[in-house]
Amino acid sequence: MTKDFSGKDFSGLGRRGLLGATIGLGAAALGSVGLARPHVARAATTINIGFFTETKPTNIVKAQSLLEKATGQTVNWTEYGSGAEINAAITAGGADIGFGSGSVPAAAGISQGLPVILVGLVDDIGPAEELTVRASANIRTPADLKGHKIATPFGSTSHFRLLGLLKTNGLTQRDVTVVDLRPDAIVAAWTRGDIDGAYVWAPAKSKLLANGGTVFPTWEKLDAAGYVVADTILARTGFAEQQPQAVTALLRVYGQALALYRNQPVEAAQVVATAAGVTPEVAASDLKEYNFVSLRDQLTPEWLGTPGKPGNFANVLHHTAEFLAEQKSIRSAAPLAAFQKAIRTEFLQQALA
Amino acid sequence: MAADNPAPLTRLWAWRFGSLVLVVATWAAVTTSGLVPEVFLPSPHALGTAAVEMVTEGYKDRPLWEHIGLSLMRVFTGFGLGALVGTALGLLMGWRASVNAVFSPFVEFLRPLPQLAYLVLLIVWLGIGESPKIVLLFLAALPVAAVAARDGVRRADPTRIAAARMLGASDWQIFKHVILPSALPEILIGARLALGIVYGTLIAAEIIAGSTGLGWMIVDAGRFLRSDQVFVGIFIIGFMGLALDRLLVFVERRIVHWAGR
Numbered sequence: 001m002t003k004d005f006s007g008k009d010f011s012g013l014g015r016r017g018l019l020g021a022t023i024g025l026g027a028a029a030l031g032s033v034g035l036a037r038p039h040v041a042r043a044a045t046t047i048n049i050g051f052f053t054e055t056k057p058t059n060i061v062k063a064q065s066l067l068e069k070a071t072g073q074t075v076n077w078t079e080y081g082s083g084a085e086i087n088a089a090i091t092a093g094g095a096d097i098g099f100g101s102g103s104v105p106a107a108a109g110i111s112q113g114l115p116v117i118l119v120g121l122v123d124d125i126g127p128a129e130e131l132t133v134r135a136s137a138n139i140r141t142p143a144d145l146k147g148h149k150i151a152t153p154f155g156s157t158s159h160f161r162l163l164g165l166l167k168t169n170g171l172t173q174r175d176v177t178v179v180d181l182r183p184d185a186i187v188a189a190w191t192r193g194d195i196d197g198a199y200v201w202a203p204a205k206s207k208l209l210a211n212g213g214t215v216f217p218t219w220e221k222l223d224a225a226g227y228v229v230a231d232t233i234l235a236r237t238g239f240a241e242q243q244p245q246a247v248t249a250l251l252r253v254y255g256q257a258l259a260l261y262r263n264q265p266v267e268a269a270q271v272v273a274t275a276a277g278v279t280p281e282v283a284a285s286d287l288k289e290y291n292f293v294s295l296r297d298q299l300t301p302e303w304l305g306t307p308g309k310p311g312n313f314a315n316v317l318h319h320t321a322e323f324l325a326e327q328k329s330i331r332s333a334a335p336l337a338a339f340q341k342a343i344r345t346e347f348l349q350q351a352l353a
Numbered sequence: 354m355a356a357d358n359p360a361p362l363t364r365l366w367a368w369r370f371g372s373l374v375l376v377v378a379t380w381a382a383v384t385t386s387g388l389v390p391e392v393f394l395p396s397p398h399a400l401g402t403a404a405v406e407m408v409t410e411g412y413k414d415r416p417l418w419e420h421i422g423l424s425l426m427r428v429f430t431g432f433g434l435g436a437l438v439g440t441a442l443g444l445l446m447g448w449r450a451s452v453n454a455v456f457s458p459f460v461e462f463l464r465p466l467p468q469l470a471y472l473v474l475l476i477v478w479l480g481i482g483e484s485p486k487i488v489l490l491f492l493a494a495l496p497v498a499a500v501a502a503r504d505g506v507r508r509a510d511p512t513r514i515a516a517a518r519m520l521g522a523s524d525w526q527i528f529k530h531v532i533l534p535s536a537l538p539e540i541l542i543g544a545r546l547a548l549g550i551v552y553g554t555l556i557a558a559e560i561i562a563g564s565t566g567l568g569w570m571i572v573d574a575g576r577f578l579r580s581d582q583v584f585v586g587i588f589i590i591g592f593m594g595l596a597l598d599r600l601l602v603f604v605e606r607r608i609v610h611w612a613g614r
Contacts, residue, residue: 114392154564
C-alpha cells in the first residue's frame with residue numbers, strides 16, 4: 001500500500017469501499033494489459049506448453065528454443081504422461097498448448113466441451129503405431145487373436161485402433177483379453193512372455209520387434225474404415241484469444257522444425273536423438289514411421305481445410321468421438337459442427353503468410 | 354469425547370445429518386447453477402445417472418459386481434496373507450531378540466516404502482496376472498502387522514512372565530497364556546492399520562495391467578475426465594472401506610473385549 005491509501009480520509013470509505021477500489025484498480029490493470037500491444041504483454045506472460053518426450057520434430061522446437069527466440073516470451077515446457085492429462089491441465093488453466101496430443105484425447109476434449117481448440121497437426125500416425133505380435137504365436141488373421149492377451153496403453157490412439165480392429169472383425173474384449181499397460185511395462189511383460197501382442201508406438205514397438213515380434217499390419221484397413229489417428233496441436237481457447245500471436249508463432253516454428261527435418265534429416269535426427277535420449281539411428285528410423293504433414297498440406301480439404309471450408313479431419317474427430325461414446329468412455333459425442341468449429345485454421349494461415 | 358460432553362445421542366445425529374444435508378445442498382446448488390463446470394464437479398443428477406448406468410450395464414464390458422468382487426478378493430487375499438505372516442513374524446521377533454535382529458532391518462525398510470516405487474519391478478518379476486497385485490498388497494500389510502505384533506509382545510508384563518515361569522510354565526505355555534493375550538490388542542490395532550494401508554494401495558495394485566477392479570475403474574474413468582464415474586467409484590470404494598473398518602472393529606470388540614477397560 002502506498003502512503004496515500006493509508007490516509008485518514010481514505011479510511012472513511014470503510015472496508016467495502018477499499019475492496020471496491022482494489023477491484024477497480026485490479027480490473028484497470030488487467031484491462032490495460034489486455035489492450036496493450038504485444039511488447040507490453042510479452043514481458044509479463046509465459047507460454048505453458050504440455051508436451052511429450054518423443055522422437056519427433058516437436059522436440060526440435062524445444063531443444064533449439066525456437067519459440068522462445070521467435071516470441072521473446074518465457075516458455076514453460078512441462079512433460080505430461082498422456083493427452084488426457086494435458087486436457088485436464090488445459091481445463092484447469094495450467095497448460096496453454098497441448099503439443100502432440102493424440103486425436104483421441106482431442107476428440108474427447110472437444111466433445112466434453114473443454115475450453116480447447118485444435119490449431120494444427122503434428123503428424124499423421126499411419127504405420128508408426130501398429131500391432132506387434134509374437135512370431136511364435138502364429139497369429140495370421142484377426143480371428144487368430146482369440147484367446148490371446150494383447151496390451152496397449154488405455155485411452156491412447158493405439159487403444160482406439162486396437163478396439164477398432166476388434167470391432168471391424170466382429171471380436172469383443174471377451175474373445176481377446178485387452179490389458180492396460182504403459183509402454184515401458186509392455187516391454188517388461190513381453191520379455192516375460194505374459195502377452196502375445198501389443199498395440200503401441202516406438203520405442204516400445206521397436207524393442208518388441210527386436211525381441212521376437214513381428215508386425216501384424218492393420219493400419220491401412222483401419223484408416224480406410226475411418227479409424228484415422230493423428231497427433232495434434234491443441235490450444236486453450238482463452239489463450240488463443242488473448243495471445244493469437246503466440247499460437248501463430250508456435251505453428252511457424254514447428255514449420256521451421258519440419259523444414260529442418262525435410263532438408264537436413266541427419267542433423268534433425270541428431271537433435272531429436274539428444275532431446276529424447278536415444279541414438280541418432282533410432283531417432284532416424286522412428287521419424288521415418290510418421291507422416292509429418294506440412295503446414296501447407298494441413299490446410300487442404302483432406303486434413304483441416306481452411307476457415308469456412310472445414311476439411312475431413314473434423315469427420316475423423318467426430319467418428320472418433322462417436323466410437324468413444326459407444327465405448328462409454330465419454331458420455332456423448334458432439335455433433336460434427338462442434339468439431340468443425342473447434343478446428344481453427346486461421347492461425348495456420350497466418351503462420352504461412 | 355462423548356464422556357466429557359454428554360450431548361444426547363439424537364442431537365449428535367442431528368448434527369451429523371445436518372452437515373451431510375448442507376454439503377449435498379451446496380453441491381447441488383453450485384452444479385445446477387452452472388457455477389462449476391461438469392468436468393470439475395458433476396451434478397448430483399449426473400452422478401445418479403452414471404451410478405444407475407454402472408449398476409445396470411457395468412463398466413467397460415464387465416458388470417460392476419465383478420469389479421467389486423475382484424477388488425475385494427485382492428484386498429482380502431493380500432491383507433489376509435500379509436496380516437497372518439506379519440503377525441507370526443512379529444510375535445517371533447518380539448519373543449526372540451535374535452529373530453528380531455535378523456528381520457527388523459527388512460521390515461523397517463519395507464514399512465515406509467511407497468508401493469508405487471517397486472511397481473514396475475513386480476511386473477518384471479511376477480508378470481501381469483493376479484500375483485503381482487496380491488504381492489503388492491501383501492507387502493503393504495506385512496510390515497505393519499509385524500511391527501504391531503512385536504510391540505505387543507514387548508508390552509507383556511515381565512512380572513507376569515516371571516510369575517508364570519515360577520509356577521513351572523513352559524515357554525510355549527507362557528507364550529500362549531501370557532504373551533499372546535497381552536499382545537492381542539496391539540495385533541488387532543495393527544490389523545486395522547494394515548487393512549487401511551492395503552485398501553489405500555488397491556489403486557496402485559490395480560494399475561498393473563488392469564482392466565478389472567474398482568481402483569482401475571477410477572483411474573480409467575479419470576483418463577477421459579469422466580468425473581461422474583470417478584465420483585461413483587470414490588463413493589463405492591469409500592463406503593466399502595468404511596464397512597471393512599467397521600467389520601474389523603466388531604471383530605476386535607469380540608476378541609479383545611477387555612481392552613481399554
